[in-house]
Amino acid sequence: MKAAIVQAFDEPLVVGVDGSEPSLRAVDWAADEAALRGVPLRVVYASLWERYEGAALAQGLGKPSERVRAEDITEGAARRAQARHPDLKVSADVLPEEPEYALVREGRHAGALVLGTRGRSGITELLLGSVSLTVAAHAPCPVIVLRGSHDNQVTPAVRGRVVVGVGGHPEPSAAVRFAFEEARRRGVPLEVIRAWRCPAHETTDPPPPDFVRGCPQSAGDPARLHEEQAAETLETALRDAPEDVAVRRRTVEGHARKVLLDASHEADLLVVGARRREGHLGLQLGRVAHTALHHSACPVAVVPEPM
Known part of the structure; x- marks a missing residue:
């Protein structure tokens, strides 16, 4: 049981992005952490855009517009991480599914998941967000949520x-x-x-x-x-x-x-523990x-x- 929950330290680090400023700060932090561990960094964007995109948009653009946006976000985040650590192995992927489910599944083969929060100050900083909360509660690997003044660095x-x-x-x-x-x-x-x-x-x-x-x-x-x-x-x-x-x-x-x-x-x-009840x-x-x-x-x- 314990071996199934505690992940190996040489597995890739996964960071979830959505194009927001907090998620880009998470990319910086995750790139530092991956470089420190000596493991690859995987940048993931997950969204159910296919549920909301119309057929006309898809035919006119060749791809759903949200898919184009998602690819821009992940590619930009990957370039950002690569520029921060040129020797770091970085990959990016776009997943057409609910972020919570996609990230929890990604955690099965990750050394850790890194997520940002909604905001930095005032009441916004108090709102963790359903994605981060759900992933932290159910992922099979450690989940690092960037709160407070983390200065974008490890x-x-x-x-x-x-x-x-x-x-x-x-x-x-x-x-x-x-x-x-x-x-x-x-x-x-x-x-x-x-x-x-x-x-x-x-x-x-x-x-x-x-x-x-x-x-x-x-x-x-x-x-x-x-x-x-x-x-x-x-x-x-x-x-x-x-x-x-x-x-x-x-x-x-x-x-x-x-x-x-x-x-x-x-x-x-x-660092805090969370007991998983099978x-x-x-x-x-x-x-x-x-x-x-x-x-x-x-x-x-x-x-x-x-x-």
Whole structure:
């Protein structure tokens, strides 16, 4: 199961384009990432234009007008990537199908998928878009969605770190392995974060004076116990950590969603896991991944994890 989900690192990188400025920024970022990995870059445009094009247009132009536009977009994006990295092997393809389905299928033979967002500022930046959300939820490979001020580049590092969140499953995860590889390629430290919380006690009585931030600080200091458990989970998740990547361990009290969003302001890439439930057809994103995709201050890599 795990081998079917975690993709090989020598497979091509795929970037989805639609001619918008965000997708062109994604091409720049994907070209850098592909060059860093030493793998080919595949530029894909997917649209069901045949459903909306009339026969007269198709006969008059020799091709449907949307097909002509799609080819212009992909060819332009491929030239852009090639100009950025002349030695990079770049291919482009136009697929007459729904973008969500086409990109998820492309992910079966990709090291990762790279997608842009709708906008850069204001309320537009908060709208992830149904394509990016659906692909991140269902693709069999890591999906990197470019959020925040990513400066159109992978290297040189702007903030100088990759951040990954460790969840409640203590075993080494696909997300942690992916994060190590990304940090190694960039030559930056990996910050590994385990968020923890002390459950509030169910009582109708007012909290005692020593009740701090939801956790009593007496009677054996349960808060410290929860923090120690978080540290143990962190160490277990890192038991196979490679020695050639500098690791910064952090246990932070608070909701994982908020803790990782705060960390994204100081990261070049935020890595989160998403557990895939076999046979489940619904949206397969947890609250942490869903929040990161909508609000992260840096690009987010959603890495599928087996249940």
